[in-house]
Amino acid sequence: MKILVTGATGFIGSAIAHRLIKEGTELRLLVRRHSDRRNLIGLEAEVVEGDITDAASLARACRGCDALFHAAADYRLWTPRPREIYRTNVEGTRTLLSAAAKAGIKRVVYTSSVGTLGLPADGTPGTEDTPVTLADMIGHYKRSKFMAEEVVREFVRAGLPAVTVNPSAPVGPRDAKPTPTGRIVLDAAAGRMPAYVQTGLNIVHVDDVAEGHWLAFTRGRVGERYILGGTNLTLRQILVDIAELVGRKPPGMRLPHSLALPIAHVSEAWARLTGKAPVATVEGVKLSRKMMFFSSDKAIRELGYGSRPVPLALQDAIQWFHENGYLEDFPALRHRTVTV
Numbered sequence: 001m002k003i004l005v006t007g008a009t010g011f012i013g014s015a016i017a018h019r020l021i022k023e024g025t026e027l028r029l030l031v032r033r034h035s036d037r038r039n040l041i042g043l044e045a046e047v048v049e050g051d052i053t054d055a056a057s058l059a060r061a062c063r064g065c066d067a068l069f070h071a072a073a074d075y076r077l078w079t080p081r082p083r084e085i086y087r088t089n090v091e092g093t094r095t096l097l098s099a100a101a102k103a104g105i106k107r108v109v110y111t112s113s114v115g116t117l118g119l120p121a122d123g124t125p126g127t128e129d130t131p132v133t134l135a136d137m138i139g140h141y142k143r144s145k146f147m148a149e150e151v152v153r154e155f156v157r158a159g160l161p162a163v164t165v166n167p168s169a170p171v172g173p174r175d176a177k178p179t180p181t182g183r184i185v186l187d188a189a190a191g192r193m194p195a196y197v198q199t200g201l202n203i204v205h206v207d208d209v210a211e212g213h214w215l216a217f218t219r220g221r222v223g224e225r226y227i228l229g230g231t232n233l234t235l236r237q238i239l240v241d242i243a244e245l246v247g248r249k250p251p252g253m254r255l256p257h258s259l260a261l262p263i264a265h266v267s268e269a270w271a272r273l274t275g276k277a278p279v280a281t282v283e284g285v286k287l288s289r290k291m292m293f294f295s296s297d298k299a300i301r302e303l304g305y306g307s308r309p310v311p312l313a314l315q316d317a318i319q320w321f322h323e324n325g326y327l328e329d330f331p332a333l334r335h336r337t338v339t340v
Contacts, residue, residue, distance in 0.1 A: 001025050001026065002065045002067075003020055003026070003027055003066065003069060004028045004029075004030060004061055004062060004067070004069070005017050005020065005028070006052060006068075006069070006070050006071055007071035008029040008030070008031065008039070008043075008071070009031055009037055009038075009039050010039070010072070010073075011039075011175045011176070011179055011206060012170060012209055013039075013071035014174045015170075015172070015174065016111075016214075017040075017043055018210065019210040019214055020069070021043060027045035027046065028045065028046045028047075028061065028065060029043070029048070030048055030057075030058075031047050031050075032050070039176060048060065048061050052072050052088055052093075052095070052096060053088060053092050053095065055098075058096050059099045059102070059103070061099070062099045062102070062105060064103075065105055066105065066106055068100050068105050068108045069213060070093065070096060070108065070110050071111040071213075072088070073145070074088040074141075075141060075180075077180055077281045079140070085140045085141055085144045086147070088144075089144035089145055090147045093151050094151045097151065097160060098155075100160065101155065101159075101160050106161060107217060108152075108160060108162035108163070109163050109164075109165060109220070110148075110149075110152050110164045110165070111165055112145055112148065112152075112166045112225065113142070114126070114202065114292065115141065115142040115146075116132070116142065116145050116149055117130055117132060117166060117227070118136065119132075119290055123293075125202075125232060125294050125295040126227075126295070127295050127298065128166070128225050128298055149225070152164055156223045163216045163221070163222060163224060164224070164225035165212060165216050165220075165225065166226065166294075167212075167228045168201070168227065168229035169201045170203075170205065170209045171203060171204075171205065171313050171317040172206035172207055172320070173207075173316055173317065175320070182317065184235075184238070185314060185317050185321070186321050188242040188251075189242055189321065189327055191248055194253060195254065196235050196253075196254060197235065197255050198234070198254060199290070199291060199292070200232060200233060200234045200293055201235065201238065201292050202230060202233075202292060202293055203231055203310045204231075204307050204313065205230065205307060205313035208313075209228045212228035212299060212305050213228075215304060215305055219302065219303045219304065220303060221302070226296075226298055226303060227294050228299055228305065229296040229307065230307040230310060231307070231309070231310045234291070236250075238314075241310060241311050242318070246318060
């Protein structure tokens with residue numbers, strides 16, 4: 001079986017590719033010409049150059065493949081050119097699925113995000129069925145992924161056998177960019193986070209997310225979506241876990257959202273002048289006003305999905321950052337004995 005993977009140079013995409021190799025599948029990886037390919041090291045796979053917005057390259061990439069894992073996405077909470085996010089996440093998904101349908105691909109797994117899902121007003125974890133609309137989406141990234149899911153549903157209605165998965169906030173090895181969640185882990189481990197806001201995340205190991213993709217491929221129902229999450233934790237709890245792992249004191253100052261928001265506005269204004277990514281984003285602060293808690297019960301029940309304890313995920317992330325030069329000056333990493 002030949003499988004095409006998009007986004008394999010990225011965080012989740014590379015984890016998917018490494019997981020698929022274990023099944024003995026024949027991999028074809030769609031890679032942009034000038035992309036950072038360090039996450040492909042050690043992978044026995046055919047690499048084809050192309051772009052998610054280039055229809056001709058997508059047609060070539062899909063030709064002869066039996067299945068598609070579409071993990072490529074523009075994951076940024078701030079950009080001076082928001083149009084780029086929609087061009088990749090929405091229009092690119094439409095172009096790719098059109099190529100997949102024409103090539104006769106028999107199974108598609110689309111990587112979305114829990115950011116497209118609703119959150120109950122009573123604070124309980126969100127599920128795949130929590131009511132939500134496009135108007136509820138905060139920021140261009142979440143809006144673009146919400147719109148991309150609708151594109152997937154359109155193709156399913158037209159006969160394309162696709163399954164959608166919604167990862168929560170993954171951490172772990174090969175977070176080369178790093179992602180916004182990875183940046184939190186890195187800054188906390190390096191002692192660069194003196195304060196925090198009251199919020200919460202569902203943290204999951206990226207390799208568990210990759211396993212969930214495989215389970216969705218083999219067991220998922222066409223047209224359904226599945227949350228691939230781990231454990232719901234407040235940001236304060238996450239920072240305490242990181243501090244214990246690296247031998248630092250956790251930040252003790254809680255920053256009110258009313259103060260964090262103007263700081264984010266100033267940070268973005270400075271970013272527009274310098275061209276450098278902002279330290280804090282308006283979208284990120286607005287998102288932090290809610291506890292981003294979710295339930296993976298559907299994936300557990302229907303796919304047999306599971307996740308490891310969060311300290312193990314954080315430990316693997318910190319170790320990778322250290323070994324790859326992101327984190328040089330920090331106390332020795334404390335390998336904890338965690339009951340699984």
